Amino acid sequence: xQPVLQQIIxxxxxxxxxxxxxxxxxxxPGVSAVVDKYAFNTAAxxxxxxxxxxxxxxxxxxxxxxxxFTAGNTGSTTNVTDKYTYTSDxxxxxxxxxxxxxxxxxGNATKGVFxxxxxxxxxxxxxxYTYSGDTTAAGATSSV
Numbered sequence: 702x703q704p705v706l707q708q709i710i711x712x713x714x715x716x717x718x719x720x721x722x723x724x725x726x727x728x729x730p731g732v733s734a735v736v737d738k739y740a741f742n743t744a745a746x747x748x749x750x751x752x753x754x755x756x757x758x759x760x761x762x763x764x765x766x767x768x769x770f771t772a773g774n775t776g777s778t779t780n781v782t783d784k785y786t787y788t789s790d791x792x793x794x795x796x797x798x799x800x801x802x803x804x805x806x807x808g809n810a811t812k813g814v815f816x817x818x819x820x821x822x823x824x825x826x827x828x829x830y831t832y833s834g835d836t837t838a839a840g841a842t843s844s845v
Contacts, residue, residue: 716761716768716806718787723768725752725785726759732775733757736785736792750790754781760815762808764832769795769813771830774802778820782830798837799828808832814840 715724722739726732734756736749752770759773771782779802782795797815804818808830816827827840 716763716770716785718763718768718785719765721787723749723761723763723785723787725749725761725768725770725783726756726773728757731755738787749787750785750792752783752785753792753794754779754783756781756802758802760804760806760818762806762813762815762830764808764810767832769806769808769830769832771795771797771806771813771815772799772801772804772818778802795830796835796837797828797830804828816840816843 715722720741723736725736732755734752736751738747738749756773756775756779759770761768761770768785769782772780778800780797780800782797784793784795801818801820804815806813806815813830814827818824825843829838829840
């Protein structure tokens, strides 16, 4: 049997926190805070802890223990960040200074980078998010 999401959803985002893939936010048709956890070793989908804020078109990145779901659209753009610790299924607040939706996200062990998006117009700028200090700084501008 194939794993199934808790609800039909679109415009969600995913983040890999080994041994899980986390899928959160989106539209169901209203904005959603639902998180689903996909266990790679069993191919099973289970309910996770909901995000602190329902939203769509959010961005995500992760470390080996925490997924960061940031920004998006609640009906208007938002800079909310949810830090999801997968071992305890605890969601805590973080800080991102960019109010955009539709950004892309990538990261490594110390920093996440969010690029592009729309916050009143399309953007080619990036934002660097340092996990340990929960701080943000302007990043590079995309050449694309």
